Amino acid sequence: MVLPEAQLLEVPQVINSLLKSDTTLQPLRPHLNLSQKSRAWNDKKITAHHGIIPTTQPVDITKMDKDEFKVYDLIRRRYLAQFLPQFEVDKTQIRLSCGTHQLVAKGQVTVVTGWKMLFRHAKEEQGDKQGLPVLNIGQNLAVVNTEVESLKTTPPQHYTEGTLLTAMVNVARFVTDERLKKQLRETEGLGTEATRASIMKTLYDRGYIQKKGKSVISTSAGKMLITNLPTALKDPGLTALWEQALNQIAEKQMSLQDFMQKQEQFVRYLIQTCGRQDIKMGNVEIKKCPECGKPLRKRTGKNGDFWGCMGYPQCNYVESSTKKKKSGKKYSSVNLSQQFAKLHQQVK
Structure with a gap:
């Protein structure tokens, strides 16, 4: 959420209208x-x-239906949260030595609930944490009871569309460089509120991800793409670097020409990198349109899978996925490496 600074003058009116509209917010x-x-x-x-954001006029929330109130409630909570104290927590970690074994105990106690008092899950989170007693370094403790549990590690849960969108917003946690972390936090992660859903749709349309129940699963094509992409392109820190450059352009510290020149150099570097490395594509079928020469893309229609020309709508060529044509070729990783090498020669 981004707001114009001129509306800061209206904050008292907006807050008063919210508290008048719902007396449960008075505390x-x-x-x-x-x-x-x-x-x-x-x-x-x-x-x-x-x-x-909420308006400066009180509203009658009793006239809202269930869905309308959910939207209104989400907006007002987000607005109010920014004027509440920070959420503060006291975290404690104790390292214990017992014979040859090193044990670790972690505790967490909420000091200031802050903005989390607005959200229902705050109490649930606090209930999952334990407090630890105050101890001194070197203090001897008695072992009162021991228990052995045999457990198995479990893999992280698959993303849902909701958690994937959240991960895009909070992508800074996947970056180690503190400066880039800060940049990603300021720009609210990958994409914008208006583009994140379309980014996900593009991944669906290109066959890189698919739905399995509520989970979002990567396809074999998606896994192969990630396996073969240069590391630099997979690092969300790259987005932060581009955002920094765009900010410099906006502030007249860098020209658009300089930015595009750097992008050209970067693309050349990526092509060189791809040309030197082995491409692991597995058993991928690459087809060429016999009419216009452009690549064919495998699609799914009401009658099953088919190959359609990527030159559509200029070229309407389609082909059944079960039809065998000489133009369809199987390329090994060696063939693809050779193609990248040729491309590298062309851009030198």
Whole structure:
């Protein structure tokens, strides 16, 4: 959510209208700091329109249906949260030596609930944590009881569409460089609110991911793509670097020509890298349109799978996936490596 700084003057009116509209929010009043300015207020980041926020007029929430109230409630909570204190937690880690064994105990106690008081899951999270007693370094403790459990590690859960979108927003946690982390937090991760869903749709359309129940699963094509892409392209830190460059252009610190020149150099480097490495594509079928020469893409229609020309709508060539044609070829990883090598020669 990005908001124009001029609307800071309306904050008291908006807050008052929210508290008047729903008396259950009144206990929040002593905790609200209306002079607290979050990073949401930033004129430089506003594009087509600012984030959706509550109005300065009280509303009758009893006239809203269930779905309308869910949307309204989400918007008002997000708006109010920025004026509440930070969530503070006291984390403790104790390392114990017992004979030749090293044991670790971790505890967590909420000090200030802060903005989490607005969300139902806050109490559930606090219930999962344990507090630890105050101990001194070198203190001797008595072993009261021991218990052995045989457990198995479990793999991380598959993404759902919801958790995948959240991961795109919070992609900074996958980056180690602190400067790039900061940049990704400021730009709210990969894509924007308006483009993240379309990015996911593109991955579906190109056959890189698929739905399995509620889970989003990578396909064999998606796995092969990730396996063969250069490491630099798979690092979300690259997005942060591009964002930094675009900010420099906006602030007149870099010209568009310089940016495009750097992009050209980077693309050449990637082609050189791909030309030197082995391409592991497995048993991938590559087809060429016999009419226009462009690649064919495997698609799924109401009558099953078929091959369609990527030159559509200029070229309407289609072919059954069960039809055998001489133009369809199986390329090994050696063939693909040779193709990249030839491409590398062309751009020198």
